[in-house]
Amino acid sequence: MSKLRLSLSCWDYDRTAALRDGTVAVDGIDLTYLPLPPEESFFRMLRYAEFDVAEMSLSSYVLSLFADEPPFVAIPAFPSRVFRHGSIYVGPRAEVSAPADLAGRVVGVPEYQLTAAVWIRGILAEHHGLPVDAVRYRTGGLHDAGRPEKLRLDLPERFDVRPIDPRETLDGLLVSGEVDALYTARAPRSFGPSGPVRRLFADPTAAERVYFRATGIFPIMHTVVLRRDVYEANRWIARSLLDAFTAAKDRVYGAIREVTALKYALPWTVDAAEETVALMGPDFWPYGLEANRATLETFLRYSYEQGLAKRLLAPEELFAPETLERTLI
Template sequence: MARLSLTFACGDYDRTRAIEEGTIRPDGIELTYLRLPVEETFFRMMRHREFEVAEMSLSTYVLSLQADPAPFVALPVFTSRMFRHGSLYCHADAGISGPEDLRGKVVGTPEFQLTAGVWARGILADRHGVPVDSVRYVTGGQERPGRIEKAGVDLGGIEVSRAPEGRTLSAMLAEGEIDALCTPRIPSPFAARDARVRRVFPDVVAAEKEYFAATGIFPIMHVVVLRRDVYEKHPWVAQSLYKAMLQAKQQAFANLYDSSALRFMLPWLNQDLEQATALLGEDYWSYGLDANVETLATFLRYHHDQGLSRRLWRPDELFAPESTESFVI
């Protein structure tokens, strides 16, 4: 019997490497893996439905659920997780000595609906006294002008404007035209060690460790989605892909903890991994619904409170049930 041919657009990750290389093959599926930048994958999948399977921003996916019918069905596979305190940058002369000083400021963000921004704004509101509507937002291209929201948003009373034509957020930050920038990518002035730009949290690692100790949350950024037409025709694909991706993630974790030769160019990779598991737990990059209910519920609350969701979704409503229920021997 022929295997079902599907195209999977995803980033370049250790946790999906075995899927890309074909050393782990989903049951009954022949995958063509397209290694693409995340922004390109999200745009092409959201706008044109080009792939049968794709990595997708968690926020963009939740936005897509408001369509009738919803175009995608997600798997509880979290290709990207990241604390986002380090995603906040400010101009050195903006009068910002800590996150609480962002109240009343003008903050750039490439798109309001970016998952990194949802997390950052939620954390600022919950833990640092910066309500979402206490900030004015400017959207646009970070390094090249002209970026637009990949999904339509209706934010009610939150003030959002577009960057001036031809201007980038990185240049506006460096020149003091905006006070701060919330972005998943490191802005070019900061990378170039421009003294005019610094992080809002002076000690990012300490702030993120404190956040985890207080909340137990390791933020989820991306999920994997199936196009709905594929899922409805072949519902077994959800469990098949989930099982394979779980195996690939487990294999990547085992490969990471190898002291014979460092897998990545980080001199204290093994020690950093030991510290991470001591602080976050052995399965800190967990897949599946049960281990991530609180993290997902917090994100969904932020998404709703920020005007991005018309209703408050439950974590169990996000995923194909075939990928959250397993047989027991």
């Protein structure tokens, strides 16, 4: 029997490298791996449904479930996870030293529904005393003018969310002082050793470790979605893909702790890996529902509280049923 041919759009992560080079095969599937940057994958999948399978913003995927005919179904594989305390940037004219100082200020976000921004707003509200609706949000391109929201939003009036002038950029407005801070997954060009912009948390790594110790949450940024028509035609592919993504990811754990010769061009890779395991456990980048239930419940609550999700979803509602249970032997 010939294999089913599927296209996958996903960035070239270490945790998916074995899928890209074929070291890990996907049962029953001949996979064409397209290593596209996340923003491109998201745009092309959301706008044109170009791929059979794709990496997808967790926030965008959650919002897609409220369509009359939801176009995608996800598997609980999470190729991108990032602690986001280091993704809050403050302009040179803003007298801001703590999150609560942002109350009443103007904060730029490339898109209000951006997954990183959902996490940041939720964390600052829940752990740092900055209510989501205490800030005025301005959306637009970080470095290129004219960026719109990928998805149409219908937000409650208590949230002040407006686009900037389509000729302006958020980075430029941050430097000029018209925007006090940015919540952004991508660092602004004005930030750097000689740039005028700084991070709100002077030591974000320390803040992120405190956050993990308190919550056990390693924020999920992206999941993997299947076009619903592709999934409905061959529902078995959801389990096959999850098993392959998991096998590819698990191969990385040994590689980053290999001391004979460093596989990655960072001198203290092994030290960092050992510190991570000591803090977060040996499977510090888990896939599957149960290992991520608390993280997903928190994100879904944030999405709902911030006026994005139309109702509070349960984690089970996100994923193909075939990926939620294993066969007992």
